[in-house]
Amino acid sequence: MKDTIKKIEDQIKKHPVTLYMKGTPETPKCGFSAKAAQILSIYTKNFFYIDVLSYPDIRSTLPIFSNWPTFPQLWIKEKLIGGVDIMLELHNSGKLKILINSATL
Numbered sequence: 001m002k003d004t005i006k007k008i009e010d011q012i013k014k015h016p017v018t019l020y021m022k023g024t025p026e027t028p029k030c031g032f033s034a035k036a037a038q039i040l041s042i043y044t045k046n047f048f049y050i051d052v053l054s055y056p057d058i059r060s061t062l063p064i065f066s067n068w069p070t071f072p073q074l075w076i077k078e079k080l081i082g083g084v085d086i087m088l089e090l091h092n093s094g095k096l097k098i099l100i101n102s103a104t105l
Contacts, residue, residue, distance in 0.1 A: 015048035
């Protein structure tokens with residue numbers, strides 16, 4: 001588990017916008033992940049994603065590390081933003097655009 005936590009920490013440090021999801025943005029494997037990728041794609045095409053179905057170690061460890069039980073999980077500038085409901089709320093309020101712009105400049 002220590003190695004997986006280190007891997008997750010390295011991913012979120014290296015990539016300012018990281019989405020842990022089921023599937024890929026092009027072929028999502030659940031509706032929530034599809035919606036999350038769709039929302040993110042409005043603002044940037046340059047987000048890093050991990051398909052947690054392909055990485056069982058990350059799938060089992062990330063909820064413990066983040067204290068967030070479900071996927072997708074959006075991280076911006078090493079901070080957990082949350083899942084698709086929070087992303088939608090931030091998108092509708094205009095705050096997600098600000099967060100992503102500040103991370104990708």
